Amino acid sequence: MIVLNEHVTRHVDLLIKRYPVLECCRNAICEGFTLMEDAYRHHGKLLIAGNGGSAADAEHIVGELMKSFKQPRRLPAAFADTLRSIHEPMGSTLAEALQGALPAIALDGHFALTTAYMNDVDPQLCFAQQVNGYGTENDVLLGISTSGNSKNVLYAAITAKAKQMKVIGLTCQHNSDLSRLADVTVQVPETETYMIQELHLPIYHCWCLMLEDAFFDKNNIII
Numbered sequence: 001m002i003v004l005n006e007h008v009t010r011h012v013d014l015l016i017k018r019y020p021v022l023e024c025c026r027n028a029i030c031e032g033f034t035l036m037e038d039a040y041r042h043h044g045k046l047l048i049a050g051n052g053g054s055a056a057d058a059e060h061i062v063g064e065l066m067k068s069f070k071q072p073r074r075l076p077a078a079f080a081d082t083l084r085s086i087h088e089p090m091g092s093t094l095a096e097a098l099q100g101a102l103p104a105i106a107l108d109g110h111f112a113l114t115t116a117y118m119n120d121v122d123p124q125l126c127f128a129q130q131v132n133g134y135g136t137e138n139d140v141l142l143g144i145s146t147s148g149n150s151k152n153v154l155y156a157a158i159t160a161k162a163k164q165m166k167v168i169g170l171t172c173q174h175n176s177d178l179s180r181l182a183d184v185t186v187q188v189p190e191t192e193t194y195m196i197q198e199l200h201l202p203i204y205h206c207w208c209l210m211l212e213d214a215f216f217d218k219n220n221i222i223i
Contacts, residue, residue, distance in 0.1 A: 004030055008210040015206040021189055022199065029203060031184040032168045033210050035140050039166065040215060044138030045103035047165075049127040049156045053197050054144035055108035057204065061142070064208035065102040073100035073216050100216055105134060107156065127156035137164035145169070146196040148176020148185075157181045170203065172196045 004012075012030060016023050036046060046065065048058035067073070075083075080095035107127045114126045121129075131141060141160035143153040148171035157167045157178060169182035172191055179185040188199040 004033070005214075008033070008213050011206050011209045011213070015202055019199065019202055022203070024189055025186050025203070028184055028186040029206065032142075032170075032186055033207055035166045035168055035184060036142075036207065036211060037214050039138055039140045040102055040211065042138040044136065044140065045105065045134075046140050046142060047105050047107060047131060047134055047156075047160075048142045048144065049107045049131075049153050050144035051108075051150055051152065053193075054146065054200075055106070057144055057197070057200055058106035058108055058142075060201075061204050061208065062104045062106045064205070065104040065211065067101065068099045069208050069212050071212060071216060073212075075100065102211055102215060105130075107131070124152050125155050127152045128159040131156045131159040131163065131165070135160055135163045135165050139163075140166045140168060142168045142170065143178055143182065144200065145171055145176070145178055146193045146200075148172060148174065148178040148187075150178075154178060154181065170200055 009030070012026060015029070016026060022029070039046065046061075048061055050058045075095060075098055083095045083098075084091040107130045110130070113130070117126050117129050135141070139160075141156060143157050145153045148169060154177050157169075158181065160167050161181065167182040169176075169178040169185035171178055171185060171187050173187050173189045174191065175187075179187060186203060188196055188203070190196045190199060
């Protein structure tokens with residue numbers, strides 16, 4: 001059983017209080033968080049793959065991780081001073097406005113790359129190619145698939161495993177190819193696509209809140 005700091009588990013408790021149907025996912029949600037937290041502790045990043053609404057979810061997650069979500073993310077004083085020392089007044093503007101970030105990349109974008117790869121090689125392998133290019137052993141791939149059987153997500157997961165990355169799946173209640181490949185799979189208790197997606201959003205919001213609390217205090221980065 002995963003044991004987490006009370007400061008971050010409160011987010012899971014609130015999630016399940018608001019969405020009691022997700023009680024069955026509690027352990028998997030916590031396990032997924034620990035994989036992402038460990039990646040960030042080792043200066044890794046999160047790669048996210050999904051199609052359609054799940055691609056929108058991937059972009060949403062990046063938005064929550066790469067800037068302030070709920071609380072301030074002021075820069076460490078030393079880095080702020082370095083910015084100011086390089087150029088004034090622009091360094092001061094940067095020191096005041098830049099926010100701490102948890103690096104995350106949604107693999108649905110990068111249109112020049114993906115269309116070139118689709119045309120020259122294979123459309124199903126676009127995510128896998130990016131995992132091959134971006135991925136390191138300290139990274140995590142989050143594959144979002146309402147069926148758990150999206151081929152382009154599966155190719156990405158296989159590539160991630162080959163690169164010694166951890167893989168998290170966010171899927172439906174049925175076992176799937178992704179649930180068999182992933183190190184952790186959150187299988188929400190729905191089978192209808194839009195209902196699955198309605199439960200995916202509060203889960204990844206919970207993850208983003210937990211990560212923010214794990215890495216940022218009220219004033220400064222605490223990594």
